[in-house]
């Protein structure tokens with residue numbers, strides 16, 4: 001299908017979602033806030049059904065998974081330990097010709113020379129790092145000791161509550177902790193409707209095991225997730241498993257895969 005047709009399909013989906021009360025632009029009557037969405041009467045029901053179904057099959061119907069619900073505001077030391085304070089950033093470039101702010105990976109390359117995708121300009125600034133985390137202050141004083149971050153993903157509270165969760169649930173390895181909740185990323189270019197937004201909800205499962213069981217369990221969970229998508233009506237023909245190469249994997253990972261879906265805007269990750 002051609003690119004323009006896919007762009008038209010996206011336009012149709014966005015306007016249908018608004019018209020039927022699924023998804024509205026956030027703060028719309030004041031001009032809207034880019035990358036943020038409000039779920040309307042039908043949208044909230046759809047989203048809740050999906051979350052409830054996921055929770056049922058992932059937590060309630062299993063003996064080896066417990067749930068948790070962590071705070072959104074996160075201690076800076078947690079996110080220093082996870083590497084997010086140092087490394088959770090996009091390299092940014094400015095085009096001096098048309099003044100566009102661009103992510104490094106948006107540049108186009110012609111004959112080995114980087115160019116601005118808007119104007120074709122080659123007069124570009126050096127890359128600088130831009131942290132994607134939203135920062136805020138806890139308490140009245142705005143000194144550094146009171147900085148907190150809106151969590152950029154739900155995983156960290158699962159990790160820092162691992163010991164507590166293991167002790168109170170009396171589980172033994174292998175076992176998992178699941179969480180559904182909001183996460184926040186100050187995306188430079190929110191796009192593709194709700195797909196790349198600044199505030200979003202994640203369904204996450206961290207499954208803990210002994211190293212020697214890892215590869216086998218990774219395969220098991222890959223199949224479980226594919227089944228989940230099929231059970232909510234998504235055809236397996238539109239799902240693709242991508243093995244994440246060494247350089248993209250977290251330092252602790254022996255193996256990682258993404259489950260990607262054929263969206264109108266391309267094949268994109270929906271589960272890792």
Ligand SMILES: [Zn+2]
Nearest residue numbers: 095098116119
């Ligand atoms: Zn330009």
